[in-house]
Amino acid sequence: MKAKFSAYLNEIAPGLKEMIAELGKSYDYVSVLSTDSVGFNVRVSQRVKSINGSTLTTERGNVVRVYKDGLYSEYSFNRFDPDRAKDMAAEVKNVLDAQLSVLAATGSKVYDTPKLDDEKQELFVEMETGMLPEETDLSALVDKLQRFSDEGVAMSDEVIDCNCVAQSTHICKMFLTTNKDLRQSYVYSEGTVLTIGARDGKSDQSYSGISDRLGPEIFDGLGEAVKKGNRELNDILGADHVIPGEYEIITSPEVSGLIAHEAFGHGVEMDMFVKKRALGAEYIGKRVGSDMVTMHEGAKCVRDVTSYAFDDEGTPAGDVIEIDKGILKTGVCDALAALRLGTKPTGNGKRENFEHKVYTRMTNTMFDPGTSTKEEMIASVKKGYLLEGMDSGMEDPKHWGIQCIVSRGYEIIDGKLTGKVISPVIMTGYVPDLLGSISMASTDYESYGNGACGKGHKEWVKTVDGGPYLKAVAKLG
Amino acid sequence: MTDRIIELLKRSGADAWEVKDKNVKAWEFYFIRHQLDQNRVRDVEHIEVTVYRKLEDGKFLGSATQEIAPTASDEEAGKIIADLYNRAAYVKNPYYELNKKPVKGGGESFDPAQMARDFIEVMQQIPETSGEDINSYEIFAESCTRRYVNSEGIDVTVSYPSSTVEVVVNARNEDHEIELYRMYTSGTCDKENLVKEISKTLSFGKDRLAAVPTPALEKATVLFTTADSVELFKWFAMKMHAAFKYRGLSDWEKGKAICDDVKGDTFTIKAVKELPNSSYNAPVDSQGAEIRDMYILKNNVPENFWGDVQFSYYLGVQDSFIASNFAAEGGEVSESELRNGNYLEPVEFSDFSVDPITGDIVGEIRLAYWHEGDKVTPVRGGSVSGTLAELIKNVRLSRELSQYDNTLVPSAIRIEGVTVTGA
Numbered sequence: 001m002k003a004k005f006s007a008y009l010n011e012i013a014p015g016l017k018e019m020i021a022e023l024g025k026s027y028d029y030v031s032v033l034s035t036d037s038v039g040f041n042v043r044v045s046q047r048v049k050s051i052n053g054s055t056l057t058t059e060r061g062n063v064v065r066v067y068k069d070g071l072y073s074e075y076s077f078n079r080f081d082p083d084r085a086k087d088m089a090a091e092v093k094n095v096l097d098a099q100l101s102v103l104a105a106t107g108s109k110v111y112d113t114p115k116l117d118d119e120k121q122e123l124f125v126e127m128e129t130g131m132l133p134e135e136t137d138l139s140a141l142v143d144k145l146q147r148f149s150d151e152g153v154a155m156s157d158e159v160i161d162c163n164c165v166a167q168s169t170h171i172c173k174m175f176l177t178t179n180k181d182l183r184q185s186y187v188y189s190e191g192t193v194l195t196i197g198a199r200d201g202k203s204d205q206s207y208s209g210i211s212d213r214l215g216p217e218i219f220d221g222l223g224e225a226v227k228k229g230n231r232e233l234n235d236i237l238g239a240d241h242v243i244p245g246e247y248e249i250i251t252s253p254e255v256s257g258l259i260a261h262e263a264f265g266h267g268v269e270m271d272m273f274v275k276k277r278a279l280g281a282e283y284i285g286k287r288v289g290s291d292m293v294t295m296h297e298g299a300k301c302v303r304d305v306t307s308y309a310f311d312d313e314g315t316p317a318g319d320v321i322e323i324d325k326g327i328l329k330t331g332v333c334d335a336l337a338a339l340r341l342g343t344k345p346t347g348n349g350k351r352e353n354f355e356h357k358v359y360t361r362m363t364n365t366m367f368d369p370g371t372s373t374k375e376e377m378i379a380s381v382k383k384g385y386l387l388e389g390m391d392s393g394m395e396d397p398k399h400w401g402i403q404c405i406v407s408r409g410y411e412i413i414d415g416k417l418t419g420k421v422i423s424p425v426i427m428t429g430y431v432p433d434l435l436g437s438i439s440m441a442s443t444d445y446e447s448y449g450n451g452a453c454g455k456g457h458k459e460w461v462k463t464v465d466g467g468p469y470l471k472a473v474a475k476l477g
Numbered sequence: 478m479t480d481r482i483i484e485l486l487k488r489s490g491a492d493a494w495e496v497k498d499k500n501v502k503a504w505e506f507y508f509i510r511h512q513l514d515q516n517r518v519r520d521v522e523h524i525e526v527t528v529y530r531k532l533e534d535g536k537f538l539g540s541a542t543q544e545i546a547p548t549a550s551d552e553e554a555g556k557i558i559a560d561l562y563n564r565a566a567y568v569k570n571p572y573y574e575l576n577k578k579p580v581k582g583g584g585e586s587f588d589p590a591q592m593a594r595d596f597i598e599v600m601q602q603i604p605e606t607s608g609e610d611i612n613s614y615e616i617f618a619e620s621c622t623r624r625y626v627n628s629e630g631i632d633v634t635v636s637y638p639s640s641t642v643e644v645v646v647n648a649r650n651e652d653h654e655i656e657l658y659r660m661y662t663s664g665t666c667d668k669e670n671l672v673k674e675i676s677k678t679l680s681f682g683k684d685r686l687a688a689v690p691t692p693a694l695e696k697a698t699v700l701f702t703t704a705d706s707v708e709l710f711k712w713f714a715m716k717m718h719a720a721f722k723y724r725g726l727s728d729w730e731k732g733k734a735i736c737d738d739v740k741g742d743t744f745t746i747k748a749v750k751e752l753p754n755s756s757y758n759a760p761v762d763s764q765g766a767e768i769r770d771m772y773i774l775k776n777n778v779p780e781n782f783w784g785d786v787q788f789s790y791y792l793g794v795q796d797s798f799i800a801s802n803f804a805a806e807g808g809e810v811s812e813s814e815l816r817n818g819n820y821l822e823p824v825e826f827s828d829f830s831v832d833p834i835t836g837d838i839v840g841e842i843r844l845a846y847w848h849e850g851d852k853v854t855p856v857r858g859g860s861v862s863g864t865l866a867e868l869i870k871n872v873r874l875s876r877e878l879s880q881y882d883n884t885l886v887p888s889a890i891r892i893e894g895v896t897v898t899g900a
Contacts, residue, residue: 047724048787049568053543053557054525060546061521074517079547099504099516102590106597111512142567160725196725196834203726204835241862244693244898275509275613277645277656336515355519357507394828394841398656401858403827403841424832426860428841428898456643457660477860477898 002126003215005185006036006172008060015082016062016176022089024178029067029115031177033312035354036060039133039169044145046153046161051138055169056452057462061354064092070112072336073099076355114339120179123316125309127186131215133168141166144219148226152195155230158237160203162226163194168216175314182314188213188305188462190450191222195229199237204423206232207389207407211449211464213307232389235408239423242409244477248384249427250377250412250469253446257465258390258404260295260365261453263431264288265465266395268297268322268331269348269360269455274340278397280331288328289435292470294368295323297332299347301364304464305449312358313349320346326435334360352459359455367467370441377440377471378412385409385476386417390451391424400431409476426477434474442469478547479524482554483626486526489558491565492538493529493575495627497763498522503619504593510613511601519619522547528558529575529628530565538572539565573790576765577629583760584636587665592618595666596642602672609679612645612656618666623763631765638664639756644675648682655685657825657844662882664754681824684855685844691821691859692847693899698820699861700848701890702812704881705829705840709890710805712865713746715833717773719784723791726834729779736777736866741893742808742874743777748800749885757801757883766798773800777869804885808874812889815875821897822846823861836865842900858900868892 016032023030039055061078075092103110145164152162168189175182190211197204208229210221251259264280272278299308299317310316313335320332333341334349337360350361378386389407396402404427411420447466454460479498486494505517527542541564545554596616603611617640624634641662648655657678661671701709716735721727729735735744748771751758762768764786772780782794789797823829826840839862847854875889 045724048570051541051564051568053541053561058544060548071513072515074515076517076519076521078521078523081548095518095520096516098590099506099518102594102597103506103513103516106594106601108506108508108597109512111509111514138564139567198725198728201728202835203728241896244695244896275645276654277612355521357505357515357517392828392830396827396843398654399843401827401841401843403860405830405839424835424837424839426839426841426862426898428858428860456658458641458643475898477862477896 001129003129003132003170003185003187005126005183008036009034009172009174009183012080012082013174013176015080015085018085019089020176020178022086023064023066023092026093027066027068029118031065031175031314032062033354034062034174035172037169037171039167040136040138041165041167042138042141042145043163043165044142044149045163046149049142055167056460057169057171059353063354066096067115071110072113074357113336116335116339118177118179121182123182123310125184127213129187129215130217132187133170133216136168136216141216141219148222152193152226152230156197156234158197158199159230159233160196160198164222165192166216166219175310180314182310184309186213186308187215189216189218190305191219191225192450193222193225193229195233197233197237202237204233204236206236208232209450211305213303213305232408235421236423239408239421242422242425242476246473246475248381248471249474250381250386250471252388253444253466253468254390254448255387255406256367256467256470257365257448258393259434260367260467261362261463261465262393262395262402262404263435264295264322265297265362265365267397267400267431270331270333270341271337271360272397273331274337279400280328280397283328284330286328287326288432289323289326290438291325292370292438292441293323293326293435294321295366296320296368297322297362297365299363301366302447302464304364304447305462306363306464311347311349312351313345315345315347315349318347332360334358350461352461356459359459361455361461362453362463364447364464366447366465367441367470369443369445369468372440372442374442374444374469377442377469378417379415380440380471381412381415384412385422386412387425387427402431402434403428427474428477429475434472437473438470440471444468479624481551482524482526482545485551485555485558489528489562491528491562492531493628495527495575495625497525498624500622501619502589503617504589506593506597506616508614510611526558526561528561528565530562532566532569535572537569539568539570541565541568571791573787575627575629576631576786578767580631580633580761580765580767582633582635586622586636587620587638589618589620592638592640592665595668596640599666599668599671603675608650609646609648609682612647615643617641625761625763625765627765633761633765635759635761637759640665642671646675646678646682648679648686650686655682657682657685662756664756664758667754681844685857688844688855688857690900691842691845691856691897694821694897696894697897698818699892699895700815700820700822702822702888703824705826706886706890707881707884708829708831709865710746710803710884710886712831712833712836713744713774714803717779717782719782719788719792719794719797722782723788731779733779734777735779736870739777739870741872744774744869745776745806746774747772747804748783749802749804752802752804752880752883752885755802755883759801762799762801764799768798768801802883805887807876807878807887810873810876812875812877815873815889815891816848819849820891822848831865838863838865859898862896863894868894
């Protein structure tokens with residue numbers, strides 16, 4: 001079925017266009033992004049349940065962007081009356097003028113930026129989904145999650161609880177200017193299983209998830225996630241700490257994705273080039289990894305939770321080859337950063353929601369697969385670890401340091417898994433060294449869309465990353 | 478709109494309900510160097526409704542929550558409330574009661590324009606040099622009003638300011654340039670403190686340029702003297718959170734010391750109603766409970782669990798509330814007395830995190846000072862790690878305290894036996 005576009009947005013579109021026309025009398029460029037995204041978040045554990053109509057991306061509101069004298073200004077609001085469009089335009093202008101007064105009083109100068117193009121464009125996209133979150137039988141879903149949770153705790157006496165979470169969001173966004181009318185509607189869903197356990201006074205939890213740009217029909221797959229979570233919890237509870245040092249590593253597709261995201265995902269967000277905060281700007285055309293490293297970024301790379309038709313500035317989705325056989329080719333760019341750098345936007349201008357500013361952000365960041373099998377890669381390791389499970393990571397585009405917190409490391413000695421597990425694992429290093437050490441890649445190709453990504457310590461958006469198993473060398477602590 | 482929603486709720490057949498209505502007026506300014514990248518205004522209202530339904534003769538209480546847009550028609554709002562009533566039947570939780578004690582709101586509205594202007598002027602006053610300067614900064618100044626209404630008779634409104642400034646600073650020499658990142662949150666603009674903190678960060682930048690790789694110290698004494706200390710104290714606070722306890726994520730018990738064989742200082746932490754210029758100062762929490770001063774942990778012994786009404790009820794905790802400001806007590810010695818012997822003082826991590834369940838601490842070092850008696854060497858790279866449950870047996874806390882927005886902590890925390898991986 002098609003994910004039907006929002007009737008509410010269709011209803012307010014004429015009023016928004018009237019507001020754009022009114023503001024156009026005072027500004028050289030005007031756009032409005034309007035959103036009406038609904039969804040659910042259902043949580044079931046042995047001890048407590050909840051149903052909430054909010055997810056990270058549910059929202060209803062508008063943001064108007066205006067341009068004059070080299071400056072872009074924005075106004076976010078969610079009390080729009082289409083019958084009072086002219087009044088709203090006056091309100092926007094008044095408050096933005098008041099801001100300009102403060103800027104003048106403080107002697108603040110403007111970062112002069114060219115005007116955005118506004119070529120005529122129309123787009124209406126309703127993507128395929130199996131179900132819609134707003135039409136889902138939540139009673140049946142709660143029962144399903146309860147069965148999964150029951151199965152999770154029945155698998156081991158050490159399991160304290162098994163939390164099953166199902167989230168689904170129907171995204172509807174409309175981007176309007178004088179000449180553009182873009183509307184898109186799609187559904188994405190993500191399910192997670194958090195299994196909590198204790199052994200010998202030590203508590204810990206495992207985390208397993210599924211995601212796709214599809215509807216709540218994907219939640220049948222959580223049964224496998226429950227089994228996986230149980231195995232991983234057992235591994236963590238029996239784990240030791242790593243002896244700090246440099247090791248050969250094989251990263252699972254999930255951990256490979258974390259490296260892609262932290263190493264060169266953030267590092268080539270080109271709004272950071274504008275601020276001179278990214279070393280990547282100086283390395284375009286230069287080697288940053290081994291021949292085994294090819295990396296794509298874009299909403300069109302794979303189908304997962306961030307595979308939209310256009311970004312929050314109305315730029316069509318893209319698929320950029322950032323690294324080609326170890327050579328850094330280009331970055332990704334939002335529309336304003338592109339104007340400032342004299343390049344083209346790549347469809348990576350994203351907002352946390354209508355209340356937030358656009359930044360250059362990742363969508364799907366993926367390493368290309370190789371030709372080896374996971375088994376061949378393990379057999380090639382003299383002494384090292386197979387790293388699985390992502391906890392967190394932190395970018396460092398200015399210096400290319402990398403910090404990845406990985407859930408588990410499985411010891412490999414003389415090409416064989418020994419059964420010994422370490423947890424947690426801090427993987428640190430210098431990005432070109434890490435990517436330069438990649439010597440094998442598997443034929444696997446998996447994406448993961450359960451996480452959220454911040455810029456600095458805020459601006460949380462959905463992102464996806466992944467790739468194959470990779471063999472490299474890294475410092476573990 | 479909120480009053481219309483309340484009328485719809487009264488007629489909905491719900492056994493109980495609550496409405497949270499938050500209005501925010503915010504001014505934002507984004508600067509690259511000192512040039513304005515963009516200016517923004519936010520004027521938004523969020524109305525969240527929860528409908529409760531007694532199940533199986535009141536043995537269970539179901540609930541469902543959703544936001545209703547301020548532009549929703551009565552028909553649309555009525556349909557959402559009816560859906561929530563149906564959904565609540567699927568959420569069979571043990572019975573609990575909403576807050577019902579009368580409470581008094583308060584606060585005053587703040588002018589985001591003035592707050593934002595104060596921040597701009599402060600940022601223009603930061604003493605920069607050709608070697609250390611400001612790369613970019615983002616200013617967020619909010620005036621917030623929060624109204625909470627429930628079916629048990631509570632209707633209370635609080636107003637408060639909240640502001641954040643994110644700052645990136647650079648330092649450079651002939652060979653290369655480095656950056657440091659900071660995010661400061663407070664009520665309104667604390668000019669004096671902000672100038673002091675950013676100036677200190679600029680000096681860290683200078684030291685980072687001269688930093689050498691962190692030596693592999695294996696087990697070392699580590700002195701925490703920055704906002705990262707807050708992460709350490711959050712672990713204690715979360716272990717005493719009612720939901721954490723009820724869900725089996727905390728095995729701490731009231732009256733039973735959290736660890737044995739303590740060789741250093743013990744921890745005492747209070748939830749407090751107010752801290753100077755905290756962005757969390759409000760007399761009432763988001764569920765209509767009065768916020769007051771209360772010991773959470775006293776000399777390593779859990780005193781009171783805290784948290785939302787559902788889990789507090791399950792634990793039998795009376796008059797609990799969602800704590801928002803925390804104050805730790807210091808130790809008996811001064812910070813200068815803690816600075817002795819060999820120790821590592823990290824002042825900049827990529828990201829310093831403490832796992833709320835395991836207490837595992839992790840951080841990749843971007844800048845630290847390796848103190849060997851009087852010799853101080855700036856170092857970079859490598860990481861610190863360990864498990865708080867073990868490490869807290871041998872900790873010394875300074876007598877002096879430092880406040881980071883809603884948390885007051887000892888200005889120096891000295892921990893023995895932390896794993897330090899070299900760069």
